[in-house]
Amino acid sequence: MSDNSIGSQTVELDKTSARKVTMTLWLVATGFFMQTLDTTIVNTALPSIARSLGEAPLHMQSVVIAYSLTMALVIPASGFLADRFGTRRVFLAAIIIFTVGSLMCANSRALWQLVSARVVQGVGGAMLLPVGRLAILRNFPRERYLPALSSLAVLGLVGPLLGPTLGGWLTDVASWHWIFLINVPIGAIGCIGCFFFMIGKPQPIVTRFDFKGYILLVLAMLSLTIALDGLAELGLQRASVLVLLILAFAFLVSYALHSTDNPASLLPLTLLKIPTFKIGLLGNLFARIGGGAMPYLLPLFLQVALGYTPFHAGLMMLPVAAAGIASKRVIVAMITAYGYRTVLVSNTVLAGLSMASFAFVDPQQPLWVRLLQLAFFGAVNSNQFTAMNALTLKDLDTVGASSGNSLFSLTQMLSMSLGVTVAGAMLAMFGNVFSKHLQPQALPVFHSTFVCVGLITMSSAFIFAQLASDTRGIDARKTNAVED
Template identity: 60%
Template sequence: MHLSAPTHSPRALLWLVAVGFFMQTLDGTIVNTALPTMARNLGESPLRMQSVVVAYALTMAALIPASGWLADRFGTQRVFFGAIVLFTLGSAACAASTQLDQLVAARVLQGAGGAMLLPVGRLTVLRGIPRDKFLDAMSFVAIPGLIGPLIGPTLGGWIVETLSWHWIFLINLPVGILGALATFRWMPNLRGSDLQRFDLSGYLLLTGSMLAISVAMDGLSSLGLRQATVLVLLLGGLAALAAYWLHALKHPAPLFSPRLFQVQSFRVGLLGNLFARIGSGAMPYLIPLTMQLSMGYSPSQAGMLMLPVALASMAMKRSTTRIIKKFGYRKVLAGNTLLLGIMIASFALMSPGQPLWLRILQMACFGAVNSMQFTAMNTVTLKDLDTSRASSGNGMLSMVQMLSMSLGVTVAAALLALFQGWFATPDPREALSAFRATFLCIGIITAWTAWIFWQLGSESGKPARPEHDAAEPG
């Protein structure tokens, strides 16, 4: 493929990367509010639509580890262009889908493109922007990525009622076409100076483990797999994970070095991220479903109800650093994780007759607590990594973020299916009891994660560093 010589414009490059980040994060949440409408159109149960969300997040988790090597091997312009093309084609295929299986496959294609937009864009900024301007550049790029998931549910609800669910994906087409053209004009085709051989064996073991465990957890609720099949997949996934660890110990350049886990704050922070985000990942899926199926809200009303979460989340960002400096990571994360679990469990108390102001207050409190959790978890995980391990550690954190988002939706859907059977409520509109039990269980799982964060050293708090929080889409 012939590459044009890009025009050197740092501001245009930053806008291009920022828009790519926005597209990636927006499509992670915009479908949540539209799931019941999409289910009716496709002839499916709304409680079997979680695969639409899981396919996107899991594909991103699987491909993020390979994105940096691909950029070093083929050049940032080629890979970023290919990512936009895949994302745009996937969006068009989503809009054209007439069956759930087709939609899931299209979301995999869309996720394959989305997985490379942020890592490759961030790598280009790192190599193309002077180091004294890098922090300001990444802060600029991060803003659209933070806005995307915040406005996604509200925008999705409005589009579903005003147009149709297909436009959730069709709006990506003009943006994708313009982004592809802009890539040739402003994205430099930078390559790595010291390209190492890609750890393909380790990559296949790690991604195979993620896929097997995720499919196993989703098997009973959505795929209709037998218990024996689920057990085999789960054991196979755990075996592949153990095999990767043994492989990485003896490989000269593993995908993710076991040396990362010698840093206690990284070890604890990564495990805490994985399990605490199950609750945070489940809520954007559960709340719009509950509001529409059991509380009588329309798609746009359910989407608007997510606005207090977004506003409180943004407002809390400014206070988080000050609170961490005063109390330290250990106390803040252990206490806030426990509080987050309680907030999630409090949604089990919802009923259709409660006043609107109480619902808004509940949403705002959840948004504030969740925002502090994200920022504190990100910074404590990466803060003690030296320069040689920072890039690998950030890549592993990004992968875990997407994996736990996928697991959150999968666990929530599995619990919903279980409680539906227990309460004998095949009609989703009568399933409020199943939703309540699911919120309670997710809250308990999240609260238990406080014990993981309590294992942190009792060091004094340190300021949250914006470069770590920049990668956070939540």
């Protein structure tokens, strides 16, 4: 064979590899778009789903909790699965599971069926972003890695932007079933593309999975979530809730003891020795309770208390997303100029006040005031997430980046689940309080809930106040590594 023919084959091989790398990015982007879209598209349709299934609109939080909690439970195992079976196989399995779960959701005829189907969806969704990001990390040249993550970040913003409006529109013009059926053709295309183009073989050396630590974490998160949701939706007695809270604490302590000085632990707690990571992680856990509650509360509030249609409620979420996107560049300049402590303490208070301000909303309020209020909340909430992301990951070295990112992702999803759980519990509690005082209207119930959510968010400012005053600097690679 001549040198020319060998050279032409090499060029052709390079072109084929480059095409597969590019297709891998598109496939990961498609999976991430499905996951972020489904996180927000359901919220607008909850009242319609409740009527269809014969449930109370204020008792539908389990539909959201089942998805986000399942993601929190599965995320810690996603890296091991990708190493053991290869990113290609695991990502393909994730798309299939997510698509099957979507079909199950659309065919649900009772609340328990829908919650079960959302668990299946959550298993698939939990692996889409972490495994997809891992595929990009392992196969993209260094010079293309940051632009690839930036592309994912854009889609991470597009999903929440379209989700509420698309969910409301589909519910109005067709039925709530279509908010799940829309995933089926996207999933089918993703499966075909993944089968032919996705890159990612199993790793030659796979570290042993920490099953003991994983089980302890799962039991702790399940006990905590069931306890908080027990009084609101499950009808558990106070004694049962107390027992579950004690069990959750016991499992967390057991994991801490198991992880101490254990280099093979699932999520090494030695990372908490890094001050910025520790403060950022704890601040995220509490501040994101409000951030997780508001996407659930706002569409419900607009429909149940103010009489909006699903489509109009979805449209009202556009200022939130648009202001969040527009404020992304501002927060970086603010951190550079004033430092993390000043920015996070002040912005956390503003975020809490913006949430509590919805207690002043009434049907006679001018529309432009409501739009400005939603836009202001969207801006400060987005700034909060960006600043917390950057702070938490900024000082992780190369060795700790993977474990730190996994622990951070778990905290994000757990906090979102807790946010919806807390919001549902407060709605139930204030509903009982106002019904006893002959005020069954939904408006005071929501007003009281917004105030409490705002106070919880503002309380996390005390955590960020522990930062050193000169803490500055943003690593764009790590900031983009975890999407909101």
